[in-house]
Amino acid sequence: xxxxxxxxxxxxxxxxxxxxxxxxxxxxxxxxxxxxxxxxxxxxxxxxxxxxxxxxxxxxxxxxxxxxxxxxxxxxxxxxxxxxxxxxxxxxxxxxxxxxxxxxxxxxxxxxxxxxxxxxxxxxxxxxxxxxxxxxxxxxxxxxxxxxxxxxxxxxxxxxxxxxxxxxxxxxxxxxxxxxxxxxxxxxxxxxxxxxxxxxxxxxxxxxxxxxxxxxxxxxxxxxxxxxxxxxxxxxxxxxxxxxxxxxxxxxxxxxxxxxxxxxxxxxxxxxxxxxxxxxxxxxxxxxxxxxxxxxxxxxxxxxxxxxxxxxxxxxxxxxxxxxxxxxxxxxxxxxxxxxxxxxxxxxxxxxxxxxxxxxxxxxxxxxxxxxxxxxxxxxxxxxxxxxxxxxxxxxxxxxxxxxxxxxxxxxxxxxxxxxxxxxxxxxxxxxxxxxxxxxxxxxxxxxxxxxxxx
Numbered sequence: 114x115x116x117x118x119x120x121x122x123x124x125x126x127x128x129x130x131x132x133x134x135x136x137x138x139x140x141x142x143x144x145x146x147x148x149x150x151x152x153x154x155x156x157x158x159x160x161x162x163x164x165x166x167x168x169x170x171x172x173x174x175x176x177x178x179x180x181x182x183x184x185x186x187x188x189x190x191x192x193x194x195x196x197x198x199x200x201x202x203x204x205x206x207x208x209x210x211x212x213x214x215x216x217x218x219x220x221x222x223x224x225x226x227x228x229x230x231x232x233x234x235x236x237x238x239x240x241x242x243x244x245x246x247x248x249x250x251x252x253x254x255x256x257x258x259x260x261x262x263x264x265x266x267x268x269x270x271x272x273x274x275x276x277x278x279x280x281x282x283x284x285x286x287x288x289x290x291x292x293x294x295x296x297x298x299x300x301x302x303x304x305x306x307x308x309x310x311x312x313x314x315x316x317x318x319x320x321x322x323x324x325x326x327x328x329x330x331x332x333x334x335x336x337x338x339x340x341x342x343x344x345x346x347x348x349x350x351x352x353x354x355x356x357x358x359x360x361x362x363x364x365x366x367x368x369x370x371x372x373x374x375x376x377x378x379x380x381x382x383x384x385x386x387x388x389x390x391x392x393x394x395x396x397x398x399x400x401x402x403x404x405x406x407x408x409x410x411x412x413x414x415x416x417x418x419x420x421x422x423x424x425x426x427x428x429x430x431x432x433x434x435x436x437x438x439x440x441x442x443x444x445x446x447x448x449x450x451x452x453x454x455x456x457x458x459x460x461x462x463x464x465x466x467x468x469x470x471x472x473x474x475x476x477x478x479x480x481x482x483x484x485x486x487x488x489x490x491x492x493x494x495x496x497x498x499x500x501x502x503x504x505x506x507x508x509x510x511x512x513x514x515x516x517x518x519x520x521x522x523x524x525x526x527x528x529x530x531x532x533x534x535x536x537x538x539x540x541x542x543x544x545x546x547x548x549x550x551x552x553x554x555x556x557x558x559x560x561x562x563x564x565x566x567x568x
Contacts, residue, residue: 141541149179149537152204161197162187169529176533178204180540181433183298183403183515184506186522186529190301201299202291208540209295209326209433210258254330258294261325265290268318272309293322296434298403298515306394310406311387316394323402324362327428328354349464350440354429357439361423365396368419378411399423401434403515410519417505417518424512425481435513435539437481444474480543485511488535495527496520506532511539 149172155161156171166174170186177184178201187193193201266286274282285301292299302308309315325333335351344352370392373380380388394406399420412420427436448459448471459466489507496503498520506520510532524532 145179145537145541148204148207149175152179152200155200156197160194161200162193164192166192169526173529173533174201175204176536177515178297178299179208180513180536181205181208181295181297181401181403181435181515182510182513182536182539183292184510184517184521184532184536185299186524188303189299190303198288198301202288205291205295205297205299206258209297210254253334257330257333261322262287262290262294265294265318265322269315272312272314289319290322293319293402293404294326294433296323296326296401296403296428296432296513298398300404306404306406307408310391310394311383313390316390316406319404320394320397320402323400323404323434324358324397327400327402327432327434328358329429329432331431332429349462349466350430352462353440353443357443358429361400361426361439362393362396365399365419365423366393369395369416372413372416372419373407376411376413379407395420396423398516399514400426401428401436401512401514403513405516409516414501417501420516421505421508424508424514424516427512427514435511437477437512441474441477444471445478448474477543481511484535484538484543488531492528492531495525495531496523498523507535510535513539 153168153172153175156175157166157168159165166187173184173186176182189198189201266283269286269289270283273285276282277285288299288301291297298305300306306316306319332351332354335347336355339346344355347355366389370380370388373392374388375381380391383391391406394404398404398406400423409417409420425436426442427438428434430438430440443461444459444466447461447466451457451459459468459471485507488511489503492498492503492507493500498506502518502520505518508514509516513536521532
């Protein structure tokens with residue numbers, strides 16, 4: 114039975130005998146933390162690191178791995194034992210596929226049936242209709258991820274097996290394939306991919322992996338189902354991703370080349386082909402992948418700004434990447450263009466974008482802006498760093514990119530915990546946090562509209 118509860122002049126609807134349980138955002142955060150805390154504790158054990166790891170460093174590393182960020186306070190290849198690296202690889206896989214996906218797999222393996230609410234949350238997190246069979250969906254995602262990583266591993270092995278030997282070469286190929294597909298950015302090389310800046314056999318397959326992972330399984334499944342029928346039969350989200358992704362990659366590549374090809378600290382000493390390859394890789398990796406083939410600390414200020422913009426836009430929804438998401442950015446741009454042209458509706462590919470979706474996109478941008486501003490302000494109080502360093506590092510953590518301008522390795526203890534919170538929020542999503550903190554109050558009354566002076 115529904116009851117009316119008076120709150121001032123507004124009546125709210127209250128369900129009589131409503132069961133108190135965890136909301137969807139709390140379930141997502143709870144599943145994240147249930148993996149993060151045990152993983153952080155495990156990383157403090159001697160078996161996982163060469164010289165030991167404090168809890169703050171272990172928590173930072175575990176958060177970076179499970180949020181597929183890639184920021185590190187220690188050198189992954191030098192500091193962690195083989196067991197520690199395998200644990201990080203497992204955390205990257207869990208983070209990339211999503212906690213709800215892996216939770217569903219484990220529960221199915223042990224014969225536990227998911228509740229309807231848990232299934233609904235998992236499907237929502239994967240961007241699927243609630244009528245989809247979750248078990249089949251999860252199976253397809255796991256198979257697709259394994260096939261993509263296996264192909265990437267085989268291609269990389271052609272370079273690293275001759276260089277490093279069979280065992281080490283295959284292991285390095287597997288680790289970096291998993292890291293790339295999940296947009297994690299962890300590397301066993303101390304300089305990430307700087308040693309292979311002009312090696313297309315390495316950087317091209319890596320870029321291919323994190324581009325595919327960043328597009329999202331929803332898009333891949335839609336393309337696999339409808340590609341024979343043509344582009345116009347794809348859903349709107351797929352059309353946005355297939356159009357915006359190459360445009361952003363092209364934009365970043367051209368701009369990075371224009372800004373950096375004369376920079377002796379980054380691309381000037383490379384051949385023309387090597388310069389374009391480096392520019393393409395940085396354009397692709399800025400969209401939440403986390404690898405780098407040039408020294409980020411020596412990029413020019415305009416190039417850093419472009420990288421910040423690309424990091425903030427990020428990858429696709431329901432993908433292994435982060436950021437505010439490509440579709441969010443596109444919807445906001447289209448809605449703004451519709452307003453400037455005094456149109457009543459935001460239209461894209463002959464489809465009207467509902468105003469609730471527009472409002473959601475704007476809310477994501479505003480909430481993200483608030484979170485970033487607060488985080489940067491606090492970090493400026495705790496760290497001795499320039500504004501550009503703090504901005505770059507915070508946005509890299511929030512967008513789960515993982516490239517660093519040099520600040521992460523020098524973070525203070527409070528700074529590490531601040532970045533941990535930023536990475537968690539970036540992975541679960543700013544709106545998830547907002548929904549968790551807010552309590553919706555449906556009303557029966559609508560107040561009269563009035564004008565507000567804006568602009």
